[in-house]
Amino acid sequence: MTTRYGRWCLGAAVALVVVSGQVEETESHTPIASRWNYNEHLFPIFRDNCGSCHREGGIAPMSLVNYQSAYPWAQSIREEVLGLRMPPWKAEDGFGDFRNGHALPAHEMDMILEWSSGGYPQGPRGLRPDPVAEPDAWPLGAPDLELDMPEPFTVDAGTNELVRYFVLPTGTTEERFVTGADVMPGAGAIVRDVAIYIDDTGTARALDAEDEGPGFGEAEGRDFPTGAPLALWSPGRRSVRQEDAARRLPAGADIVARVHYKKTWITEYEEFVDQSRVGLYVGDESRRTVDSMLLSAPLPAGGLTLRFSQRIEQELSALAILPEVAIEARDVRVVAVTPDGTRVPLLFLREPDTAWPTRYWFDAPIDLPAGSTIEVDALLHPGADQAPGRSLFGADPAAPIRLVVDYASGTALAD
Ligand code: HEC
Known part of the structure; x- marks a missing residue:
């Protein structure tokens, strides 16, 4: 400060x-x-x-x-x-x-x-850099399904930071398959990140009905979300649309947008009205289903390293990794080890930062045979503090480091 x-x-x-x-x-x-x-x-x-x-x-x-x-x-x-x-x-x-x-x-x-x-010179004055504007078109092309927040939401002048969930009904009547999702922020100056979930349980609708005003907040005892987001958006990250793998979108499911608003010292006392839009890329079928697995471990009793691993029972292609480092730590390393001992580097965070949740999409899917393990290790700061707050994917908030690995598998599409 x-x-x-x-x-x-x-x-x-x-x-x-x-x-x-x-x-x-x-x-x-x-x-x-x-x-x-x-x-x-x-x-x-x-x-x-x-x-x-x-x-x-x-x-x-x-x-x-x-x-x-x-x-x-x-x-x-x-x-x-x-x-x-x-x-x-x-x-x-x-x-x-x-x-x-x-x-x-x-x-x-x-x-x-x-x-x-070195004196930060401006250079030739005749050369005027082009202005940089807010994108006004969907970067991945026109979505198949465009959903607006049902009502505008006001972030009043006195609120600096806020998380709010909004329910966006899809109105679909058949099962569909989502290959990607993107966001066009309404109040672009304060929409920090948006996590998008699929909910076909009615949980989010019920929470919305209980809470006054548009959407619902992150109150004690509200257990949403319970699983990995379909997408995680923030400005400057390219959203991803996959070619041959998709998540199931059950008929009539809701999309739930978790919007994280945060002001800076410039916008601190301004009021904003937001009505962000979510774009979905959907198809009628998909060869491979996308799913997510959760890895986490309790805090070790003493010691300055944290190490845990998880075995993969079934052949899969790893697509992306979404880490949550909720403790003061550095050098968080995630490696996949195949049964023949090959070590495949997945992710290294020298200086993790909870303020910027990011899903890291691998350049190409990483095929892992059954019997591989995913290993995580990290160095904890002496007397490390753990950040309070809930997980973006419903992990136990007491676990100091947790991550989801998104993967595609060729298993049957039906449940
Ligand atoms: C994803 C959005 C994003 C990108 C990309 C980004 N920044 Fe920032 N930056 C911020 C935000 C938001 C803040 C305000 C501090 C905060 O809220 O974390 C900030 C703060 C800063 C500050 C400190 C300002 C202060 O208040 O003390 C500097 C300097 C800075 N950024 C430089 C850069 C540079 C240089 C780059 C590119 C190489 C960059 N940033 C890329 C979002 C971004």
């Missing part, structure tokens, strides 16, 4: 200088020692790695796709990038391959560091 405020003051101080038109004088104190300038070199890096959040109206506190708003943050950018906190994609490059995001490539990180400590 204090550091953020401190950085904010720094940003504001530099910005004030700009307003009073003394940019040249200030800059002359920092000799230009960067081979890279904003307009030619840094803008494309910021646009592609940061711009989905750090743009006008995005969920981040400042735009990085405009020189005037980016350069006062040079020092803070340097710290966040070096500390691997930004961009918030936590999977280490070179350990598993993913299709929906990536860490900052090393040479781009070097360019950011050189630019930010």
